[in-house]
Amino acid sequence: MMKKLSTLVFGLTLTSLCHAQETFPRNGTYDERTGRYAFTNANIVVDSKTTIPNGTLLIENGIIREASKQVKIPAGVVVIDLKGKYIYPSLIDLDSDYGMPEVKNEARGRGRQTPQLESNKKGAFGWNQAVQPENDASQVFSPDAKKGGDLRKIGFGTVLTYSHDGIVRGSGAVVTLTDESANKALLNGKASAHFSFSKGTSGQNYPSSGMGAVALLRQNYYDADWYAKGGKAKETNLSLEAFNQIKTLPSFFETNDKYSLLRADKIGDEFGTQYVIKGGGDEYQRLEEVKASKATLILPLDFPAAYDVTDPWDADAITVAQLKHWEMAPANASVLTKSGITFAFTAADLKNKSDFWSKIRSAIEYGLPKDKALEALTTTPARLIKAEGQVGSLKAGMLANFLITSDELFSKDNVIYENWIQGKKFIIAPIDAPDLRGTYSFSINKAATGKIEISGSVEKPDYKITIKDTVKVTPKVMLANDLLTLTYQPEKKTPGTVRLTGWIAGKGLAGDGVMPDGSPLTWSATLTEPYKSVAKKDTAVAKIKETGPVVYPFVGFGNEQLPKSETVFVKNATVWTNEKEGVLQNADVIIQNGKIAKVGKGLSAPSGARTVDGTGKHLTNGIIDEHSHIALFAINEGSQTSSAEVRMSDVINPDDVNIYRQLAGGVTTSHLLHGSANAIGGQSALVKLKWGATQSEMLIPEAKTIKFALGENVKQSNWGDVARVRFPQTRMGVEQVYYDHFTRAKEYAKGWKDYNGATKKTGLEVPRRDLELEALAEILDNQRFITCHSYVQSEINMLMHVADSLNFKINTFTHILEGYKMADKMKARNIGGSTFADWWAYKMEVKEAIPYNAALMYHEGVTVAINSDDAEMARRLNQEAAKTVVFGGVPEEEAWKMVTLNPAKLLHVDNRMGSIKAGKDADLVLWSTHPLSIYARPEFTMIEGAVYFDRKEDVAKQTKVAAERERLIQKMLSDKADGKPTQKAPMTMPRMWHCEDIIGIHAEHEEGK
Template sequence: MKKILLLLFFSFLLPKTYAQEYFPNNESVQNKTSNFTAFTNAKIYVTPTQVIEKGTLLIQHGKVIGVGTNISIPKNCTTINLDGKSIYPSFIDIYTSFGIEKPKATTERNPSYDTNRSGFYWNESIRSEVNAYQAFKYDQTKAEELLKAGFGVVGTHVPDGIARGSGTLIALNNFEKKDQLLSDKVTNHFAFTKSVTTNQSYPSSLMGMMALLRQMYYDLDWYKKGNSTTKDLSLEALANNEKLVQIFASEDKLNSLRAAKIAKEFGLNYVLKGNGNEFERIEEIKKTNSKFIIPVNFPEAYDVSDPNQANQMELKDLRFWNQAPTNLKVLADNGIIFALTTDKLKKMEDFRPNLLRAIKYGFDKTKALEALTTIPAALLGKSNVMGTLKTGSLANFVITSGEIFDEKTVLYENWVQGNKFVVNDIATKDIRGNYDLTINAEKYKWKIDGEITAPKSEITTVDAKKIKSKLTMTNNWISTVIKPNDSTKTSFTRLIGYVEDTQNLSGKAILFNGNEVKWSAVKTSPFVKAIDSSKIEKNNMIIPTTFPNVAFGNLKKPTAETILFKNATVWTNEKDGILEETDVLVKNGKIASIGKNISDASATVVEAKGKHLTSGIIDEHSHIAISNGVNEGGHNSSAEVTIQDVVNSEDINIYRDLAGGVTTSQLLHGSANPIGGRSAIVKWKWGAPADEMLYKDQPGFIKFALGENVKQANWGNVNPTRFPQTRMGVEQVFTDYFQRAKEYDLAWKNYNSTGKKGKGKAPRVDLELQTLAEILNKERFISCHSYVQSEILMLMNVAEKFDFRVNTYTHILEGYKVADKMKEHGVGASTFSDWWAYKFEVNDAIPFNGPIMHNAGIVVAYNSDDAEMSRRLNQEAAKAVKYGNVSEEDAWKFVTLNPAKLLHIDDKVGSIKVGKDADIVLWNTNPLSIYSKAEKTLIEGVVYYDAQKDEAQRVAIAKERSELIGQLLQEKNKGMTTQEPKKTEKKEYHCDTLEE
């Protein structure tokens, strides 16, 4: 008898995968009886919206044969009664790296500028020839994690590079290896991520990655038309994979908009793998008409119990923790089609709790089931074989104790292609309740609660003293270890028994002295789940989303107003000069009227007596509000990249610039290479998307650079090896590239000329040379980073050789030495007011530089090149009065009308003139004073900064922080998992900033 008990005791310790079968574990018998399997009396979710009560699911050979209420059950069919249980289609995750070994990062430190590969694309981050099925190895351990979470099918790929190659579709079938590969090539993958396997320096920035993708697609089109004389396996693979589902890992709401922009340019249809912050830009996300794959990796609560650490937290990070669980609801409410993914979860066990949390915050349960079944199947074009339990579909389904998204529901089994994986024993009986326990005539009270599959024990004596006990249950065998409080450390009593009747439990007890006795327990009352009101998880109050969703964002997007400024001192920047006690009417985004005694019944009147009204400040040279890299320094020319791709509309520096009276800026590429990237001229419309910030019909500009940076003289220990390494090499770069651009332009003109267009092989579209050709054709302007007079003269000579003119020298701190030559060439100057001696090549700089060039007849502007300085350019302008006796009016033009002229936008901005854009600033006093403050900053008649509103926002922000910190402290008090507060390190870009 003891041997039998021991065998039974050890049997329930076996892994759950091998729990009790519905039929004998005999191969000959199983083969005869498993031809058909019928699951009867279940609530069957054929689809998320088609539900059958008391239905039958019939499967054979891994597929659904029939489903309904009147299914005829064949002979030799194994029938499983699931009365009270539910059946759902197994989940599908189409974005994983399941079974793929993590790519090994290169250990080579020295940068490479060319590729060592032969027969492939010239850039090693284009890895479209990679096929996941060739690198795939089934991972049974990971598969079990996914099966326990309810998944039956996953898409997997190699997550490395910008063009990542094809993905494969895998059935999580732990029993039939031959059936695991459902489709070898089903998806084609892309991302804004450089390959870790290469030391190729290009691309080093987000804008470089976007330019590379564009060039790749142009090359693909050219290659497909038979223009290439050599074979390229990467482009071949791209062409072969065009009909696959194209998945782009954007990983951020702004990057999703950028990826959608590329898709629109090339007529593509990306499925975008998002980040979970889509709700913050839902209007723009919706306009992309894209389908998405969305993670549910909500951030853990922050431990803000230390006030010093809490104060380091950005409001936007605190707010995102609060708002993130609403993302799925917001997406669904806006009609966006999306599938869910487990990607980026710290552990698979977080998937269900996070999803249930999203449901608690309003995400519809039916939508949730669709996002895990029918939608991913449809995105893959596999709706006929998976995602539902319709006849003909794969027999992939889960059996649950009830509604799948109920917290109390137990997932019992996950069947994949007709093979059963046991998550929890479906035959487990519910023993929870209150019992009278008897052990060898000793009486106790026994309370069993917890979960059905994980019950907990609480035993008390007749005089209400608690006794330590631990209960385990497997395959309906229960084992309880009891340790009386007044006994020695080794005085354990062990109860063993098999549950047949949940009203009466019984079995053998082994006492601490080794004697065996009987025990029994009679149920006295049923289980009632105790509710601890202090631990009831209530939904946190959700902080409203603002535009942008950071500190000082607007609850509503501001709109244009009709505003009448009365009795202001108006700095017109026109021939009228400075007008005293003058009215200015702003209407329909324009300056409508200037004069005395203006009236408009529809206008909001602003009394401006004693205050000064000016045009908005224009910063000709700025590097704020740029995402993931201001320099694309991987090549000595990066004319193909553009800052317009990477404007960061949520940078707080935008708001700070507005507070300093700045309304327009030119965002320039850095100075890492002689020929940099194209610039973006933006209006700081705080809260608007990046595309709306871009100046309409803006002139084309590009950044060039001279001096120390471009020849890598100050790059530290990066082992600079890129050409050029000398100043004479810089000149040769310009000459070579312009000669190539000239030949490229001529080739296209010849090809497009009458009688030749479409005949012969077309020239290859080269975005880099195309941009440089625009300069030669006087369609794009150069703003050149410069310091030393010899180089200043050199570039003008190169320009004149190729018959164009340099538009602007920026920095130009030795401009005073060659002002006459600059005047003769026709170039303008955008300089610093009084910077000098901060590096070797500015040792000769003087604060009189700007006034000297101004007096020589050159259009002079003062720029910031710095996030902090851009907030006080009004004071920089005042230095022209101090150092050069420039008049106040002309000094003010250094930061308003003159930069507008340099940017060729002075017909719309830069002065207060009827018909111009209402980009104006109201100052409390003379704008050149160190005491002046901007009270209102308008762009096209919209108030984007208001000093009084700013004060109110500061109070609101403090209150919001307090509310969020309170919520976080409650999370910790409830015992929720927390993470250490993290300070978001902001990278302020300068001309020489390089991405790591």
């Protein structure tokens, strides 16, 4: 009874489907057919867990009616005997632009065009063109015959398509790859919401960096919430309305590498959204973090080709990370599977779609189970778009989207014969192609000419002609039904092409043709030796390809195992405490649980401790660089006069080799600052240089600082006439920026205070959360501290007066090369100075700098730090501190504090670092000699009791890195010798950031790869 009922329901569904098509008039007669087919004797792969051998698939009107071994075939059904062939569900791609209007990016760059500060989009939409939630893929979708055909050829039947333009990209649509109308192809017009960090075609200046993209997206979420809670009464914003509508849909986020993936997941966590994230194929490099995100991933298949390393100079240009990723990228899916991470595959990034199956097989060769590969192409993507009841498997009631193949889907010899979409057949290869394979004697005009050898597979034969036993040529062949066409050039030296047309004649071939001189001919080919099939290899016992180890970070000098905190006993060292005890001779220090446990003389080593003999050596706490730009993907969001909403913590780059280099120079902590392209920059990040650790493990979240700036960089008036648009353009304007923003920040803070302190009866409206003003309000509340880029006395005086009048505090003036002129005023306001030891003469603003600057500020009682602002200089900050002893007579211990304790004080973390005292973090350096000597070298650099740099281990690392490079180079040379494709070696130059550096968001993403 139940079976009859389901059949009745199915019949009603089909009837309604047919009637639905009648809303469109036709020019001509109606030819309605039920499309009833029964595919018998097939291996039906219903899904990755269910296969029906020798089964029957029954479809009607584009719907699967039944799939089983015992199917009662109704009368009037077309029966197709597949004779042991296979039927699979058609594949699904979740990252497609199929049927979407072409996205054209405009030329961008400083000096090319007048900055666009506001949106050019007409209508009551949002303020930023990179945010386009109103984009609706279903409204612009139009089937594309060329793209659809290319995707059908490799097995796809359904895609999630959307506009790949902007940070908020709008909604996506689920469509099939039928060649019929959009009305037929469209399955779900509002299936998904889409996001990225790329601003797309927007010509607007903001955002100009990855951190700006994060801030814009976060602000958009908060604005949409405010709009829904009452903001609509104040303004009409169609973008926010659309955003509120799509944010409940399954959300997809496009990223291009492991760190942008984690950045996207962090945004999702903040707003209660679990994104499906398209990754960059390098997720294996940060496996535990990716797993912790709990995100389902979409994986690209554009594994890099081997580099052409024939020329040793070219080989030297390739980084260890690039070499290792080439080897390990195909194993990414296998590694994720073993870790329990769910994913789908996409063909979107393949330049040549015909490479799709070779890439999938490569992933399988590196350990990806076939059932997981099938899930990643069918059931998983169907579930992610909530279409598992329509596509992705071959169950009754689902769309008749399926493939007919010659073999198992992932077999190298498999041929996709047909791709059926919504019950309509698309022929990919002839399903009943004649088997012409074998060796034939070849005659022209009845004269023996040579032989024809046909090998390969039935569906994809390989042809070779041998003329008079000496000349071997490969003809161009076309076989259509039983009609064969061959063309070849018999003599390489003599131009001219023989053209043959023929047909199958018994066990041979025969036909007519034309000689190169135009004379007609007849030809024949008689089978002399049948083709001998080569036995297939047993793929079940195929050995999984091996790769080298993953290292952390995934660059040269990375660690296979991350350093761990140890119990260490350092004895008989000269200990620079930076405390009242001063420098202790022949002293001992005990490190336990990442902290300094004891400091003194005659101490005993704890049980199990590693003992380090410090005789003749100096133990200090680690150097703290108060002004640094290393380990970042970008440093400036200079598109607006204030970017207080952006956070440097969003663009930390743990793979920057400068981390390791600076550990080798005794640096353990770096204050990563925004640049100086605007008056109010972004929120800084204080990190410990834990080489190989995660972004969050490096970050010291309690250090809350922000970058301000004065001078030429801020005005941008020296960028040329075309850039003279953004306010301010003068130093007077810079002053007004501060007055304006802090006045508004005070009002903002008061609005929230009134709202939070009010009762429900007051009826106060919910204030709009503003991330920019929120950061400035934290300054007013002494919860965030200013580090201000500065040079000239007049401007420094200006900002101090502004701070006095608006009642906020300046924490530190950085650079401050004219600090010696106003050290008394700084001391009176308890403002610190972080300066260079002897940088000057690099621009007009520093023409009055002197080498005694740091010493004069110190003697006046200012807390002085010596900073780097330069990746190279940071490796020698101990020597920079020593210069203050020479220039100004600063005592050695006080000079040392300028790169250790004083920066800790300025950053408000001196309670846990900056000196050697029991209870503080064990961030320590053992120097070979006096730390202020130019001959001093760190023996080891320790952070929280773990050794992150050891000079002896560094020698071993260099040898190991060289051996790994050569192993991979030899492997690439072997690939080239085997005829595999190669690519030109790229010239990769690591970027050394400085305050004024600005790159576009697109270039930044390229650097992040």
